[in-house]
Amino acid sequence: MINKAEELRALRVRENCRIVSTPLTKHLRIRIEEFWEHAQDCLAGGGSRRRTLAIIGESGTGKSTAITHVLNSFDEFKPYKNEHNEKIIPMLSIEVEYSFTPKDFAIHVLRKLGADGSYSSNETVLYDELKNQLRASGTILLHIDEAQHLKKSGSSKAVMGLKDRFKSLLVIENWPLHLILSGVDDLSELFTGDQQMPNRSSVMRFDTLSSPADNKRVEEILADIAANCGLKVDKALTTPDFLGRLVKATGGGIGTLIEMVRAACYKALAKEHLAVKAKDFEFVYGRTSGSLPSENIITAKAWVDLDRSNALIDLVPKTVEPKRSRKKASK
Structure with missing residues (x-):
C-alpha cells in the first residue's frame, strides 16, 4: 500500500517534470x-x-x-x-x-x-x-x-x-x-x-514580469500549478496586492515564480490543506531568502520598498573605519 509521503513525492516529481506553458x-x-x-x-x-x-x-x-x-x-x-x-x-x-x-x-x-x-x-x-x-x-x-x-x-x-x-x-x-x-x-x-x-x-x-501589467499571467500560472497539485487557490491570492507581492518576491522571473508557486503548493499539501494560501508563500519566501520576518515581502506592510536581493543585508559586516590618532600639540 502506498503511503501519504510516497504519494506526495510522486506528485512533486511529476509536477517538477511538467512544463508550465507560457x-x-x-x-x-x-x-x-x-x-x-x-x-x-x-x-x-x-x-x-x-x-x-x-x-x-x-x-x-x-x-x-x-x-x-x-x-x-x-x-x-x-x-x-x-x-x-x-x-x-x-x-x-x-x-x-x-x-x-x-x-x-x-x-x-x-x-x-x-x-x-x-x-x-x-x-x-x-x-x-x-x-x-x-x-x-x-x-x-x-x-x-x-x-x-x-x-x-x-x-x-x-x-x-x-x-x-x-x-x-x-x-x-x-x-x-x-x-x-x-x-x-x-x-x-x-x-x-x-x-x-x-x-x-x-x-x-526573455524579459521579467511586472505588476500590475502582468498580473493576469501570474494568476494563470498560479491557478495552473495549484490545479495540477489538486489544490484550490485562496481568494486572497488573486488580489492585485498579493500578485504584486509575488512578482516582487520572485524578481519577476517566470522560472523563479513557477518554483515558488510549486513550493507553496507542496507546503499546503504536506499540511493536508485543500487550498494554497498566503501563509504557504510566506513560509517559502522566508526559507529561500532568509529574510527577517518583518521584511518578508509576502506579509510586510511596506513590501513595495523591499528588495529581495537585500534580504540578508543585516548580516553583512559593517565596515569600521580605523580610528585616527590625534596629533600631539607642538610645544
Missing part, C-alpha cells in the same frame, strides 16, 4: 522552428546570412528550461544513423562552464562529437578541426548555453576576439552552421557596437 515558451518554439527552416533553406542553396539566434534573459526568467524543452521536442534534432551507418547529430547543445576559455570550448565540443581535442594543439588548429567535425557530423544547429562565460573580460579586445570566433563558425565551407547563443544580459555585449554580429543575427528577449 507565451514565451510558445513563441520560442516558433522562433526555433523558423530558424530550423532557415537552416534547411541554406542547405538547399538559399537563406540569408542571419544564422545566429541570440536568446537573452536574466537568471530566473525560465530561459534555460524553455530552451531545453523546445529543443528536445523536435524529432528532427535527434541523432540518427545514415545509410552508411554513420552517426549524424543535427543539433548539439553545449553548456559553457564558467572557467571555460575559447580553447576549452573547442576541445569540449570536439569530444562531444566523438573526436580528439588536445590541449597541446594550437587554438586556431582546434577550431579548424572543429569546423571539419561539425560538417562531418551533420551538425547544423549548435546551441551554446551561458555563452557569455566565454567572454573572459569586458575589454573590447576580449569581446572582439569572441565575436571573431563565433563568426568563424558561421563561414564553414559548404556547411551553413546555425548558432543558438543563450545567456544573461552580459551576452548582449556581442551584439552592440560593431555591427558584424548584429547583421548576422536575430534576437529574442
Whole structure:
C-alpha cells in the first residue's frame, strides 16, 4: 500500500517534470522552428546570412528550461544513423562552464562529437578541426548555453576576439552552421557596437514580469500549478496586492515564480490543506531568502520598498573605519 509521503513525492516529481506553458515558451518554439527552416533553406542553396539566434534573459526568467524543452521536442534534432551507418547529430547543445576559455570550448565540443581535442594543439588548429567535425557530423544547429562565460573580460579586445570566433563558425565551407547563443544580459555585449554580429543575427528577449501589467499571467500560472497539485487557490491570492507581492518576491522571473508557486503548493499539501494560501508563500519566501520576518515581502506592510536581493543585508559586516590618532600639540 502506498503511503501519504510516497504519494506526495510522486506528485512533486511529476509536477517538477511538467512544463508550465507560457507565451514565451510558445513563441520560442516558433522562433526555433523558423530558424530550423532557415537552416534547411541554406542547405538547399538559399537563406540569408542571419544564422545566429541570440536568446537573452536574466537568471530566473525560465530561459534555460524553455530552451531545453523546445529543443528536445523536435524529432528532427535527434541523432540518427545514415545509410552508411554513420552517426549524424543535427543539433548539439553545449553548456559553457564558467572557467571555460575559447580553447576549452573547442576541445569540449570536439569530444562531444566523438573526436580528439588536445590541449597541446594550437587554438586556431582546434577550431579548424572543429569546423571539419561539425560538417562531418551533420551538425547544423549548435546551441551554446551561458555563452557569455566565454567572454573572459569586458575589454573590447576580449569581446572582439569572441565575436571573431563565433563568426568563424558561421563561414564553414559548404556547411551553413546555425548558432543558438543563450545567456544573461552580459551576452548582449556581442551584439552592440560593431555591427558584424548584429547583421548576422536575430534576437529574442526573455524579459521579467511586472505588476500590475502582468498580473493576469501570474494568476494563470498560479491557478495552473495549484490545479495540477489538486489544490484550490485562496481568494486572497488573486488580489492585485498579493500578485504584486509575488512578482516582487520572485524578481519577476517566470522560472523563479513557477518554483515558488510549486513550493507553496507542496507546503499546503504536506499540511493536508485543500487550498494554497498566503501563509504557504510566506513560509517559502522566508526559507529561500532568509529574510527577517518583518521584511518578508509576502506579509510586510511596506513590501513595495523591499528588495529581495537585500534580504540578508543585516548580516553583512559593517565596515569600521580605523580610528585616527590625534596629533600631539607642538610645544
